[in-house]
Amino acid sequence: MARIRKTAVIGAGPAGCTAAFEAAKTGRKVVLFEKEKAVGGRTLSHRADGHTLDTGAGFFTNFYPRLEGYNRKLGLESDVVRLSRRNVLISGDQVAPLALGSPLxxxxxxxxxxxxxxxxxxxxxxxxxxxxxxxxxxxxxxxxxxxxxxxxxxxxxxxxxxxxxxxxxxxxxxxxxxxxxxxxxxxxxxxxxxxDAVFYTYANGMDSFCRKLSESVELRIGKTVTSVSAESSRSRQSGQTGKSAGSGKFVVQFAGKTERFDEIVFATTANVAARLTARMNDSLVSAEQKSFLKSQNYAENVMACYRLPHGMLTDSDTRIPCGPGPNSVAAITVNSDKRSGNSGEDLLSIYVRGKKARALLKAGKKEAFAEIRALAEKVDSRLLELPLQPFFLKQREHAIPVHAVGRYRQAARFLEQQKGPVVFAGDYLANATVEGAIHSAQRAVEALIREAGN
Incomplete structure (x- = not known):
């Protein structure tokens, strides 16, 4: 009887959870590692005081066929909520409504x-x-x-x-x-x-997809993987395996413990994958792959969310500054557009990008909330009189992979060349969408199967 392969998936965002789910379907014993206290990655939702707030990716569309298929398969269709397509663009004193898909x-x-x-x-x-x-x-x-x-x-x-x-x-x-x-x-x-684009979210939070996928695998939540090393066949044959749990050629270290695996799926951001694989032999992770991972850049993002009494804003349109020059405020949104929460209050989120986001990455909460509100008030004068109270702050240094010119060609070559027992998944290998993360995960598991023969 063939020994069951043991597979570590590092990172429990959409790519990692999809990879874990698909690998488990092949009969592998899958362990999914996540440094945060819940799965979701950059789709993680914050739940407090009767509210569910998306802290990263906040929507998906009707042209994500892979995600649509999983929604059917996982029974998530009843959780899907259609979103408004109405935005308000702001340029100086001009306020211009624009409903996507409306010719008028x-x-x-x-x-x-x-x-x-x-x-x-x-x-x-x-x-x-x-x-x-x-x-x-x-x-x-x-x-x-x-x-x-x-x-x-x-x-x-x-x-x-x-x-x-x-x-x-x-x-x-x-x-x-x-x-x-x-x-x-x-x-x-x-x-x-x-x-004809239509936008959706999940009523119970954008991380619903990851939460459902991860139900079929073993989780190591709140466990940061600090190293992954490959032992030589000579070391394994001589029994020099230390105190690592189980058998397998890879030793994963996390939270002061070690565990052994046959295969590794790196489903982290590219910079983390680059760090964890830097010392691996080129036969496992090629020099070209290491260079690709190391060279991936990311856009920063800071989101500040505030409470306000319910009904003080008469609309829930997304407000977007536009026009020449840098726009530090990316968007201003109201959570009631997506899902109902605490009936006594609404949530207003302000997203900051570019140099200003970079400067706020290390700011304390009090400073960040004050500065972000001041930035938004210059864009949207409605905020000047609102009794906004800080609710949640998220600072992401690696929010979105930047696909510079030529990057898609490099990613395509990376996916074609990767092979087990070490593979990679993440939106930097596709595009910065849940659909892209899913595609990369499917390709990663296919590579494991090709190498192992099952």
């Missing part, structure tokens, strides 16, 4: 001239017809479009006005990186689906 709202949008609107419609229709079937989660599908930045593509095809008042507000508030530094591949795919 688009035609009335005051920040872009008629000629440029017609130009935008023509370009969007053309790309919809050409790229509607593009798989946004697969870097190999995006590689041919990975030739220039979003900014350069938009300025060349649509002009400066459309770039500043439609393209940037459609990308930067949700992914936090700059359109100047990111490949156009993701943008073209999104543009091709913009007309």
């Amino acid at each position: 709202s688009f035609l009335r949008f005051p920040l872009v001239g008629t000629a440029n609107k017609i130009r935008m419609i023509g370009r969007t229709l053309g790309r919809t017809l050409k790229y509607r079937g593009l798989d946004l989660a697969d870097p190999s599908a995006l590689s041919s479009l990975d030739t220039e930045s979003i900014a350069r593509d938009a300025r060349r095809t649509l002009g400066e006005e459309v770039y500043q008042y439609l393209v940037r507000p459609g990308i930067e508030p949700f992914w936090y990186f700059s359109c100047e530094e990111v490949s156009r591949a993701l943008y073209i795919g999104l543009q091709a689906r913009a007309a």
